[in-house]
Amino acid sequence: MNIYDEMEPQFYHKIAEAVGKANPILDIGCGEGRLTNFLARTLGSEVCGVDISDLKLTKDRETSDARDVSDLVWFVKGDASQLDFLVNDSFAAIVSIYVLHEFMNPPESLRELRRVLKASGKFIVVDFVKGGEAERLWAERYYTPCEIESMLKEAGFTDIAMEFVYDDVVFVTSRMSCTRLKHET
Ligand SMILES: C[S@@+](CC[C@H](N)C(=O)[O-])C[C@H]1O[C@@H](n2cnc3c(N)ncnc32)[C@H](O)[C@@H]1O
Numbered sequence: 001m002n003i004y005d006e007m008e009p010q011f012y013h014k015i016a017e018a019v020g021k022a023n024p025i026l027d028i029g030c031g032e033g034r035l036t037n038f039l040a041r042t043l044g045s046e047v048c049g050v051d052i053s054d055l056k057l058t059k060d061r062e063t064s065d066a067r068d069v070s071d072l073v074w075f076v077k078g079d080a081s082q083l084d085f086l087v088n089d090s091f092a093a094i095v096s097i098y099v100l101h102e103f104m105n106p107p108e109s110l111r112e113l114r115r116v117l118k119a120s121g122k123f124i125v126v127d128f129v130k131g132g133e134a135e136r137l138w139a140e141r142y143y144t145p146c147e148i149e150s151m152l153k154e155a156g157f158t159d160i161a162m163e164f165v166y167d168d169v170v171f172v173t174s175r176m177s178c179t180r181l182k183h184e185t
Pocket of ligand 1: 028029030031032033034050051052053078079080081096097098099102103104109
């Protein structure tokens with residue numbers, strides 16, 4: 001178990017607090033669905049977990065945690081940059097933990113997430129940032145907080161607030177801007 005696993009419960013509670021009463025919720029890059037199940041259990045909300053990897057999606061579906069909330073959660077295999085199976089304005093909140101840095105094309109995925117988010121819907125992003133312990137451990141490409149902020153702005157998110165919840169983990173809250181982007185007019 002690494003420090004990030006140890007901090008997971010703390011991050012999950014913080015995400016639930018930020019989501020509040022927003023319902024339904026999309027957990028993008030849900031992996032094995034731990035956060036998906038947690039949000040359904042804690043908030044009593046409907047939560048859709050989407051992940052590009054079907055291997056992860058099929059894991060842990062039969063745990064008691066998962067069974068308890070099976071009427072509130074559903075899982076779909078899908079790519080954040082192409083959520084054709086979801087109509088516009090479907091979700092009141094979107095959450096993503098440790099996923100942004102894995103998107104092949106972040107601007108495209110962020111625009112697609114914005115499409116399926118309701119007007120004024122919340123978008124919560126938790127991710128590792130560039131230059132920290134996670135980068136040393138896994139050697140993946142991470143972004144600076146400034147880069148994350150500009151990507152979100154470019155994609156049409158507003159009211160962006162960021163805080164470090166650990167040395168190299170940033171917690172970002174934002175909303176869908178109600179102003180149309182240039183290419184949407
Ligand atoms: C580091 S894991 C985090 C999983 C989960 N959020 C958690 O905290 O346990 C990143 C996840 O993002 C998924 N992912 C990467 N790119 C994706 C994309 N374009 N669309 C949807 N899921 C994606 C991966 O398959 C993986 O399950």
